[in-house]
Amino acid sequence: MNVSIIGTGNMAKGIGLRLAGGGHQVQLHAKDQAKGQALASEIGHDTSVVAVGTPTHDVVVLAIPYSQMQSVADSYQAFAGKIVIDITNPVDFDTLRLIPAPGTSGAETVAALLPEANVVKAFNTVFSSVLAAGQVSGQVPDVFVVSDGADAKSTVVTLINSSGLRAIDAGSLAHARHLEGMGLIHMSIQATLGTNWQSAVQIVS
Numbered sequence: 095m096n097v098s099i100i101g102t103g104n105m106a107k108g109i110g111l112r113l114a115g116g117g118h119q120v121q122l123h124a125k126d127q128a129k130g131q132a133l134a135s136e137i138g139h140d141t142s143v144v145a146v147g148t149p150t151h152d153v154v155v156l157a158i159p160y161s162q163m164q165s166v167a168d169s170y171q172a173f174a175g176k177i178v179i180d181i182t183n184p185v186d187f188d189t190l191r192l193i194p195a196p197g198t199s200g201a202e203t204v205a206a207l208l209p210e211a212n213v214v215k216a217f218n219t220v221f222s223s224v225l226a227a228g229q230v231s232g233q234v235p236d237v238f239v240v241s242d243g244a245d246a247k248s249t250v251v252t253l254i255n256s257s258g259l260r261a262i263d264a265g266s267l268a269h270a271r272h273l274e275g276m277g278l279i280h281m282s283i284q285a286t287l288g289t290n291w292q293s294a295v296q297i298v299s
Contacts (some may be wrong), residue, residue, distance in 0.1 A: 095118045095119070095151075095152075095153055095249075095253055096118070096119045096121070096150075096151040096152070096153070097113055097118055097119065097120055097121070097151055097153045097154070097155060097253070098121045098122075098123060098149035098150065098151040098153070098154045098155070099120060099121070099122050099123065099154075099155045099157050100123040100149070100154065100155065100156055100157060100158055100166060100170070101122075101123070101124075101155075101156070101157035101158040102122060102124045102125075102126065102129045102130050102133050103157060103158075103222075104222035104223075104226075105157045105181055105217070105222045105225070106122065106133065106155075106157035107133055107136060107137065107222065107225075107226060108220075108221075108222040108223070108224070108225025108226040109155055109157060109181070109217060109225055110122070110133070110137040110141060111136075111137055111225065111226055111228075112225055112228060112257040112258060112259060113253070113257050114137050114138060114139035114141060115139070115228070115257065115258060116253075116256045116257030116258060117256070118253065118256070118257065119139075119140070119142075119151075120137060120139070120141045120142075121141070121142045121143075121144060121149075121150065121151060122134055122137075122141060122142070122143045122144070123144055123145070123146055123147070123149065124143055124144075124145070124146075125145075125146055127143060127145065130143035131143050146169055146170065147170065147171070148170065148171045148172040149170065149172065149173070149176065151176075152175075152176055152177060153176070153177045153179065153249065153250075153253065154173065154176050154177065154178050154179065154211075155179045155181065155217075156178060156179065156180050156181060156182065156204070157181055158182070159182065160182040160183070160184040160185075160193065160200050163182070163200075163203070163204055163207060164207065167207040167208060173208045173210060173211040174210035174211065175210065175211070175212070176211050176212065177211070177212045177214060177243075177246045177249055177250065178204070178208055178211040178212065178213050178214070179214050179215075179216050179217065179250060180200065180201045180204045180213055180214070180215050180216075180218075180270075181215075181216065181217040181218050182200055182204075182218060183200070183218050183274055183277040183278060183281070184199075184200030184203075184274060185274075185277075185278055185281070190278070190282055191278075192271075192274055192275065192278060194271070194274075197271070198271065199215075199267075199268070199270040199271035199273075199274055200270070200274055201213060201215040201240070201267055201270035201273075201274070202267060202268070202270060202271075205242075205267060212241065212243040212245075212246035213241065213242075213243075213246075213267065214239060214240070214241040214243070214246050214247055214250045214267075215238075215239070215240045215241065215267065215270040215273055216237055216238065216239045216240075216250055216254065216261075217237055218238075218273055218274060218277045219236075219237075219238055219273060219276050219277050219280055219294075219295045220235050220236075220237055220259075220294060220295075221280075221291045221292075221293070221294070223291050223292060224291075224292065224293075224294050225259075228258050228259070230292060230293060230294045233294070233296060234258065234259060234260050235259055235260070235294040235295075235296065236259075236260050236261075236262050236294070236295060236296045236297055237254045237259050237260065237261050237262065238261075238262050238264040238273050238276075238295075239251055239254065239261050239262065239263055239264060240263075240264045240265050240266060240267055240268075240269045240270050240273060241266070241267055242266050242267045247263060251263060262297060276295060280293070280295055
């Protein structure tokens with residue numbers, strides 16, 4: 095698949111490495127072209143870099159902080175009909191509480207900002223360092239996926255599985271609020287666990 099990633103931070107790197115390693119074509123959208131080119135070199139596999147504008151691919155990863163969602167919605171065009179993957183955890187880091195009001199989620203806010211896109215929540219429970227490595231203690235991380243669009247969800251599940259990770263269909267977009275809570279808990283226990291962000295949420299059986 096061809097995937098556009100908006101952002102050049104650690105999550106963009108981790109996801110880009112996994113996707114490129116799975117044989118997918120990655121395009122980075124970067125405000126800072128030098129930073130984008132440096133990241134493209136790290137990812138390799140002919141990763142391309144473009145400026146802020148219109149994503150050219152049908153799958154778009156929003157690898158940006160939740161606080162930048164409104165800015166991206168205002169700055170970018172042509173999200174209509176695209177699969178947009180929201181990876182964010184909408185957390186107030188001063189209080190360690192979720193920003194959205196009870197009963198809703200950051201992903202549903204993104205869907206409201208991009209009403210013509212097919213929004214999928216994924217990757218928010220996997221740390222960037224784990225994505226970059228592709229494993230924790232030899233175990234493949236689980237990536238929980240929720241969306242109201244069956245075809246969009248299926249496409250993202252296929253994308254994740256083909257990139258060396260394990261996708262788990264976790265239901266509708268309304269379940270994003272629970273995934274975001276899971277992401278918050280996972281972040282908040284890192285000091286207790288002493289894992290230095292080298293842990294993953296995994297379903298075992």
